[in-house]
Amino acid sequence: MPVFHSDPQEEPEGAGPGAGGRVLVTGATGLLGRSLCRQLRDDGWNVTATGFRRAPPLMLRCDLTSEEAVHEVVTKNKPDVIVHCAAERRPDVVEHSSEAALNLNVHSTATLAKEAASCGAFFLYISTDYVFDGRNPPYGEDDSPNPLNLYGRSKMEGERETSRHCPDSVILRVPILFGEVERVSESAVTVLWTSILDAGETCSLDHTQQRFPTNVKDVAKVCSNICSRRRQDPSIRGVFHFSGKEQMTKYEMAKSIADAFELPSDHVVPLTEAPPGGASRPQNARLACSRLELLGLSVEPRPFRAAILDCLWPFTPDRRWRQTVFH
Numbered sequence: 001m002p003v004f005h006s007d008p009q010e011e012p013e014g015a016g017p018g019a020g021g022r023v024l025v026t027g028a029t030g031l032l033g034r035s036l037c038r039q040l041r042d043d044g045w046n047v048t049a050t051g052f053r054r055a056p057p058l059m060l061r062c063d064l065t066s067e068e069a070v071h072e073v074v075t076k077n078k079p080d081v082i083v084h085c086a087a088e089r090r091p092d093v094v095e096h097s098s099e100a101a102l103n104l105n106v107h108s109t110a111t112l113a114k115e116a117a118s119c120g121a122f123f124l125y126i127s128t129d130y131v132f133d134g135r136n137p138p139y140g141e142d143d144s145p146n147p148l149n150l151y152g153r154s155k156m157e158g159e160r161e162t163s164r165h166c167p168d169s170v171i172l173r174v175p176i177l178f179g180e181v182e183r184v185s186e187s188a189v190t191v192l193w194t195s196i197l198d199a200g201e202t203c204s205l206d207h208t209q210q211r212f213p214t215n216v217k218d219v220a221k222v223c224s225n226i227c228s229r230r231r232q233d234p235s236i237r238g239v240f241h242f243s244g245k246e247q248m249t250k251y252e253m254a255k256s257i258a259d260a261f262e263l264p265s266d267h268v269v270p271l272t273e274a275p276p277g278g279a280s281r282p283q284n285a286r287l288a289c290s291r292l293e294l295l296g297l298s299v300e301p302r303p304f305r306a307a308i309l310d311c312l313w314p315f316t317p318d319r320r321w322r323q324t325v326f327h
């Protein structure tokens with residue numbers, strides 16, 4: 001049996017814009033999915049969270065690459081909304097395990113979109129700024145994707161499968177994410193912490209590619225806003241962009257993190273040539289987010305420095321540091 005049922009994580013109906021609505025979240029064990037489930041519950045949605053390898057005992061465990069498993073989860077839970085976060089999002093892993101990654105990023109998306117269409121659920125697909133080549137920013141919602149790597153192509157194909165099977169869906173593109181992590185290597189932003197702490201070693205970090213680090217809490221609120229508004233307004237459909245506003249290279253992110261924690265960072269040096277090896281990445285895929293803003297569905301992103309302090313303080317060598325700084 002491909003679906004391992006324990007108690008679905010269903011919350012009683014609460015107050016809030018999502019009150020009474022049933023939402024199924026994929027990738028609920030991941031960086032964005034964890035934050036999204038919390039936000040949706042806070043906003044009164046009845047949330048069914050699904051994960052895979054990391055699914056804890058009280059969460060639905062479902063391998064999304066199994067059509068049978070997906071069908072069973074959707075027909076059993078009858079969601080009003082499906083938010084599809086699960087993906088292989090590491091470009092170098094996608095490049096090296098392309099079959100498995102395409103199966104998840106493209107095939108599972110098609111399967112879920114078909115299931116959403118057949119049960120009449122609103123489908124919200126999380127995509128990426130890596131669908132763009134980064135040569136001519138900023139990118140509007142209607143600009144043509146031209147991904148540079150297989151990860152970007154797989155997410156673009158996921159978008160196409162979404163639109164093909166669920167023309168009334170929403171595709172939300174976001175850039176590099178950070179948030180409360182289980183380990184610092186879980187996001188490409190928080191992983192910089194290890195370079196900062198290792199002050200005995202010179203560390204060269206890319207200072208050529210422009211990024212817009214975006215807090216998953218802000219993305220979660222935007223997703224919740226979209227789901228709630230869609231309940232009243234079926235014209236909410238198509239492609240949307242959301243992004244943090246602070247432009248930084250990896251080098252600048254590391255300097256900013258060190259500065260926020262009052263840690264030395266002279267050992268962190270800028271790499272001014274394109275980083276060698278690995279999948280190609282866009283130079284600057286800045287997203288223009290006007291569609292979300294015009295509809296009043298956006299949020300003001302929390303400043304990077306404040307948000308990253310919250311995410312990384314549990315990893316400080318001495319957690320009492322936080323008391324010193326904040327009290």
Ligand SMILES: NC(=O)c1ccc[n+]([C@@H]2O[C@H](COP(=O)([O-])OP(=O)(O)OC[C@H]3O[C@@H](n4cnc5c(N)ncnc54)[C@H](OP(=O)(O)O)[C@@H]3O)[C@@H](O)[C@H]2O)c1
Nearest residue numbers: 027029030031032051052053054063064086087128176177
């Ligand atoms: N992270 C970023 O910087 C970033 C940037 C732009 C866009 N995005 C997009 O944002 C979305 C969320 O990313 P994230 O960073 O939260 O990802 P993540 O932390 O890597 O989480 C990936 C999720 O996918 C699940 N998953 C993997 N294989 C699965 C399978 N066969 N069946 C079911 N679930 C499976 C994982 O479950 P288990 O761990 O339980 O196996 C996990 O919950 C993705 O669509 C990604 O493309 C991410």
